[in-house]
Structures are given as C-alpha cells and as structure tokens.
Amino acid sequence: MGNKAIYPGSFDPITNGHVDIIRRGLKIFDRILVAVLENPKKDPLLTTKERVAMIRKIFKDQKKVEVKSFHGLLVEFARENGTNAVIRGLRAISDFEYEFQMALMNRKLSSEMETLYMMPSLEFSFLSSNLVKEVFMLGGSVRDLVPGPVETKLREKFGTNKRVQNYEKAGKNAGYL
Ligand code: ADP
Numbered sequence: 001m002g003n004k005a006i007y008p009g010s011f012d013p014i015t016n017g018h019v020d021i022i023r024r025g026l027k028i029f030d031r032i033l034v035a036v037l038e039n040p041k042k043d044p045l046l047t048t049k050e051r052v053a054m055i056r057k058i059f060k061d062q063k064k065v066e067v068k069s070f071h072g073l074l075v076e077f078a079r080e081n082g083t084n085a086v087i088r089g090l091r092a093i094s095d096f097e098y099e100f101q102m103a104l105m106n107r108k109l110s111s112e113m114e115t116l117y118m119m120p121s122l123e124f125s126f127l128s129s130n131l132v133k134e135v136f137m138l139g140g141s142v143r144d145l146v147p148g149p150v151e152t153k154l155r156e157k158f159g160t161n162k163r164v165q166n167y168e169k170a171g172k173n174a175g176y177l
Pocket residue numbers: 008009010011012015016017018021040087088089090091095119120124125126127128129
C-alpha cells in the first residue's frame with residue numbers, strides 16, 4: 001500500500017507548476033491522489049470531466065498518480081480515500097496567508113490532517129491557472145506554461161482564432177496583458 005497524499009485544487013487548467021509539485025510530491029509519497037474540485041467558480045473554463053481527463057492523460061504512464069473529482073469538505077474526501085496528508089504548492093508570500101488559514105481550518109475540522117507545502121521550480125513560481133487562461137484567451141502562446149494535452153484541449157475547445165473569438169471569455173483580465 002505505502003503512504004499516500006492528496007493534492008487538491010481547481011486545476012482549471014493544470015499547469016506546469018502543478019505538474020512540478022506532483023513530481024516533487026512523488027519523491028516523498030508512494031502515491032498521490034490529485035483531487036479536482038468540482039465547480040470551483042461559477043464559470044470554470046473547463047468542465048470537471050475535462051479537467052480530470054486531462055490530468056489522467058498527462059500521468060497515464062505514472063501508476064502512482066490517481067485522479068478523482070470531489071466536492072464538499074476536503075477532510076472528508078481525504079478520510080474516505082485513506083489519507084491524512086495534504087500537499088499544496090507555495091509560490092510566493094502572497095499564497096501564504098490563504099494557505100495558512102486553510103491548513104489550520106482543515107486541522108480544526110480533523111485533528112489528524114497535516115498539510116505539507118512544496119515550492120515549485122523557480123521558472124513556475126510566477127505561473128497560475130488564471131494567468132494561463134488570460135494569456136490563451138487573448139491569443140498568446142501558452143506552450144511553455146502547460147503540458148501539451150492542455151494546449152491541445154484549449155485549441156480544440158476554443159479554436160485557433162482565439163483573440164477575436166474568445167475575447168469575452170477572457171472576462172476581467174489583469175489589466176496588463
Ligand atoms: P485553488 O483554486 O485551490 O487555488 P489551484 O488549482 O490553483 O487551486 O492550485 C492548487 C494548488 O497548487 C495550490 O496549492 C496552489 O498554490 C498550487 N499551485 C498553483 N499553481 C502553482 C505553481 N505554478 N507552482 C506551484 N504550485 C502551484
């Protein structure tokens with residue numbers, strides 16, 4: 001059996017930063033369960049099914065990575081899946097406050113729960129799913145930011161004449177892109 005950790009998130013879409021954290025997690029844990037949060041916001045770019053399918057495709061040769069979707073309390077989903085270890089990524093100080101609150105609240109909900117933070121490689125420290133979405137929808141290249149199957153899926157779903165076609169989909173952009 002070995003030890004297992006859960007890596008929860010929206011993964012809308014999964015980026016090279018997430019993949020980096022999963023690979024680092026596998027150095028410590030025998031198995032990682034990637035837990036895809038259902039309906040993270042009112043209007044996710046990709047459906048839960050699409051997000052799960054994409055992560056499975058990326059790790060199809062890695063038997064130690066399992067992917068499931070979940071809703072409700074993470075501590076309950078973790079318990080049902082036989083683990084009390086959660087992995088999260090820390091990119092910068094800006095992630096810290098939110099993560100700190102979540103970790104302590106999860107510990108309050110289940111005293112067994114422990115959260116481990118991992119730093120990605122420097123090159124992914126600026127990367128977020130939101131920025132990837134905005135860059136793609138505004139017509140920029142996301143080649144070095146996401147695994148191949150994600151870029152392919154985005155093209156399939158939203159077309160190649162992205163800037164014109166999907167401008168509205170970009171919604172509120174950062175203002176600098
Ligand atoms: P959420 O919507 O809960 O913030 P995400 O799917 O964006 O979830 O991210 C899941 C986890 O992965 C979080 O711990 C987040 O900090 C981490 N993460 C996101 N992007 C990166 C990245 N580029 N490098 C390392 N960790 C990341």
